Amino acid sequence: LYVIDGIPVSNPNVVDMENVENVSVLKGPNATALYGQRAEYGVIMITTKKAQGKGVSVELNSNTTFESVAYLPTYQDEYGAGYDGEGEWEILDYAGGHPWTGAPWPTEFQPFDGEKFIHSGYADESWGPKLDGSQYVAWYNWWPDSPYYGQTSSFSPQPDNIKDFYDTGVTLKNTVAISGTGSDFNARVAYTNLDQKGLLPYSTLKKNMVNASLSYDASKRLTVNGNFSFSNQTVNGDFADGYSNQTTGAFNSWFARNIEMDKMRELQDLTTTNGYHASWNYWNPTYGEYFGTENGAFWYNPYFWLKHYKNENENRYFLGKVDVDYKIIDGLTANINMTTNVRNYSRHFEMPDVVANSSDPGLYNTVSSGFGNDKRTWVENNYNAALRFDKVFGELSVRAMAGGNIRTNSYDSFIANMPTGSKTQGLVIPDVFTYANTKLPVTATTNVWNKEVRSLYANASLGYRSMIYLDITGRQDWSSALPADNNGYFYPSVGGSFVFSELIDASFLSFGKVRAGWAQVGNDVGAMRINPTYPLSGSPYYGLPQMYTNTQGVDPNIAPSLNTSFEVGADVNFFQDRVGASFTYFNETRTNEIIAVDMSNATGYNDYLTNAGSAQRTGIEITLNGTPVRSD
Numbered sequence: 090l091y092v093i094d095g096i097p098v099s100n101p102n103v104v105d106m107e108n109v110e111n112v113s114v115l116k117g118p119n120a121t122a123l124y125g126q127r128a129e130y131g132v133i134m135i136t137t138k139k140a141q142g143k144g145v146s147v148e149l150n151s152n153t154t155f156e157s158v159a160y161l162p163t164y165q166d167e168y169g170a171g172y173d174g175e176g177e178w179e180i181l182d183y184a185g186g187h188p189w190t191g192a193p194w195p196t197e198f199q200p201f202d203g204e205k206f207i208h209s210g211y212a213d214e215s216w217g218p219k220l221d222g223s224q225y226v227a228w229y230n231w232w233p234d235s236p237y238y239g240q241t242s243s244f245s246p247q248p249d250n251i252k253d254f255y256d257t258g259v260t261l262k263n264t265v266a267i268s269g270t271g272s273d274f275n276a277r278v279a280y281t282n283l284d285q286k287g288l289l290p291y292s293t294l295k296k297n298m299v300n301a302s303l304s305y306d307a308s309k310r311l312t313v314n315g316n317f318s319f320s321n322q323t324v325n326g327d328f329a330d331g332y333s334n335q336t337t338g339a340f341n342s343w344f345a346r347n348i349e350m351d352k353m354r355e356l357q358d359l360t361t362t363n364g365y366h367a368s369w370n371y372w373n374p375t376y377g378e379y380f381g382t383e384n385g386a387f388w389y390n391p392y393f394w395l396k397h398y399k400n401e402n403e404n405r406y407f408l409g410k411v412d413v414d415y416k417i418i419d420g421l422t423a424n425i426n427m428t429t430n431v432r433n434y435s436r437h438f439e440m441p442d443v444v445a446n447s448s449d450p451g452l453y454n455t456v457s458s459g460f461g462n463d464k465r466t467w468v469e470n471n472y473n474a475a476l477r478f479d480k481v482f483g484e485l486s487v488r489a490m491a492g493g494n495i496r497t498n499s500y501d502s503f504i505a506n507m508p509t510g511s512k513t514q515g516l517v518i519p520d521v522f523t524y525a526n527t528k529l530p531v532t533a534t535t536n537v538w539n540k541e542v543r544s545l546y547a548n549a550s551l552g553y554r555s556m557i558y559l560d561i562t563g564r565q566d567w568s569s570a571l572p573a574d575n576n577g578y579f580y581p582s583v584g585g586s587f588v589f590s591e592l593i594d595a596s597f598l599s600f601g602k603v604r605a606g607w608a609q610v611g612n613d614v615g616a617m618r619i620n621p622t623y624p625l626s627g628s629p630y631y632g633l634p635q636m637y638t639n640t641q642g643v644d645p646n647i648a649p650s651l652n653t654s655f656e657v658g659a660d661v662n663f664f665q666d667r668v669g670a671s672f673t674y675f676n677e678t679r680t681n682e683i684i685a686v687d688m689s690n691a692t693g694y695n696d697y698l699t700n701a702g703s704a705q706r707t708g709i710e711i712t713l714n715g716t717p718v719r720s721d
Contacts, residue, residue, distance in 0.1 A: 108138050153260065183201070644698060
């Protein structure tokens with residue numbers, strides 16, 4: 090879990106790190122007491138910069154970063170495209186006509202009479218002839234609109250063709266911050282603009298971030314704090330890198346070692362005789378004329394694909410917190426605060442007709458025109474009230490806190506995407522991207538859920554002579570995601586530590602502590618898991634919606650899971666904290682884990698959600714740290 094200025098978040102990138110003052114780690118029971126089950130494995134605490142000094146100050150930062158692809162696989166450069174070695178070479182006999190049908194060749198092929206070409210032009214692997222530098226007809230030589238039409242090219246290895254595909258990435262980042270302080274307030278506002286041209290051609294990232302904080306002492310006892318962060322990020326480009334995608338995902342399995350990447354970039358808009366996209370994966374005359382196609386068998390020119398396929402993703406984040414502290418008496422403070430975390434995600438894609446029209450649905454490459462919209466919103470609100478006590482009584486220090494929290498989470502989505510690999514769906518009027526223009530109806534899917542967790546918590550820390558410490562915490566949660574009659578769970582902890590360095594007068598020892606602790610953490614499930622809705626099909630049946638039963642059964646007596654852990658360890662620092670080490674032994678037992686258990690399909694279900702899991706984890710953690718050079 091990440092916490093930015095007291096606001097729980099899942100993505101720390103919503104703030105600019107140049108506006109971060111401090112990053113710390115909150116571990117163990119203190120983390121779970123404050124932030125609940127989500128902090129089971131610790132909290133990364135991020136604190137943004139606040140106004141400092143006196144008067145008004147302005148900060149300006151600007152930087153430019155360049156990046157390039159550093160590492161790629163090692164490729165063979167002995168054999169080129171094809172499946173049958175030297176047997177791939179075929180000579181064009183213009184007068185003799187097509188070797189299989191006897192049909193005359195198109196007149197644009199006449200200049201290539203007597204020239205050789207790869208017979209299996211559709212081959213997207215390099216099991217073909219040796220790359221010997223001999224002359225042949227390349228994919229870009231066949232078409233009259235090419236500046237290389239009528240010529241031949243060298244069948245030579247291209248050792249850097251994959252590397253040459255990528256652009257040099259350029260990132261421009263500018264930040265301005267204005268701070269102001271007075272006798273009873275301080276305020277800071279920072280704005281960051283980031284503009285990035287990616288490694289992938291036609292890819293961009295644009296991001297704007299605003300961070301603001303205000304602290305106002307309304308009286309000697311009352312302090313009001315507020316902060317908010319807003320970020321808007323828009324990313325354009327096709328970053329799918331999976332098996333057989335139309336760009337980088339194909340380079341390591343479905344490409345050819347003789348493909349000249351500079352020609353691909355130069356001729357990305359080259360068209361065939363009849364106006365189709367000219368692909369490096371053109372079938373070549375024998376197969377192309379037989380099938381009646383000028384299109385690529387499987388692949389487009391990746392530059393053409395990235396130029397015309399629009400894929401835009403936008404993320405907007407808003408974080409806000411209002412915090413009020415009231416000093417009741419010396420050492421006792423009341424605090425109330427509210428935080429909100431809103432994320433809006435949207436995706437819009439468009440597959441234009443110029444791409445779809447150059448596919449071959451009757452053969453292997455099926456791409457249909459279409460578009461889609463994906464809109465999702467996540468909202469988390471936290472309402473918190475607590476009393477804090479912090480006071481020293483002689484050699485005894487006491488720190489304690491007790492409070493309550495209400496956390497609400499909600500989710501709302503709307504998704505309506507056309508398939509772009511369909512033989513029946515598509516746009517009626519080319520490039521009119523509206524739902525009224527689809528060949529078949531587009532069924533939208535929506536999803537809405539809400540979840541609430543109510544909590545009471547307390548912790549206390551007693552210290553004696555800055556040497557012996559005892560820590561106790563407890564938290565009770567009630568989750569709406571669990572059955573109403575069994576939705577509460579309590580998780581306590583107790584720990585102790587002894588700072589033995591307080592008893593040792595040695596110049597080399599800066600700090601030494603031994604510690605031990607025991608803790609429990611309860612857990613629930615996601616919203617709607619125990620009360621699932623009936624899914625609707627995206628394909629109506631004769632105009633009527635189809636509803637399906639759920640394939641997962643749910644245990645009506647499901648209970649919260651529980652994680653019990655015990656650990657002992659030691660921490661030591663030497664030579665004015667320049668060298669340090671930490672040792673921890675831990676033993677963790679998880680019981681009543683909520684998991685889906687497979688069951689016979691004869692029951693009508695595939696699995697059953699119940700308390701069926703248990704696990705034990707033990708281990709040793711050793712951490713070493715050092716600061717060889719330090720300037721004061």
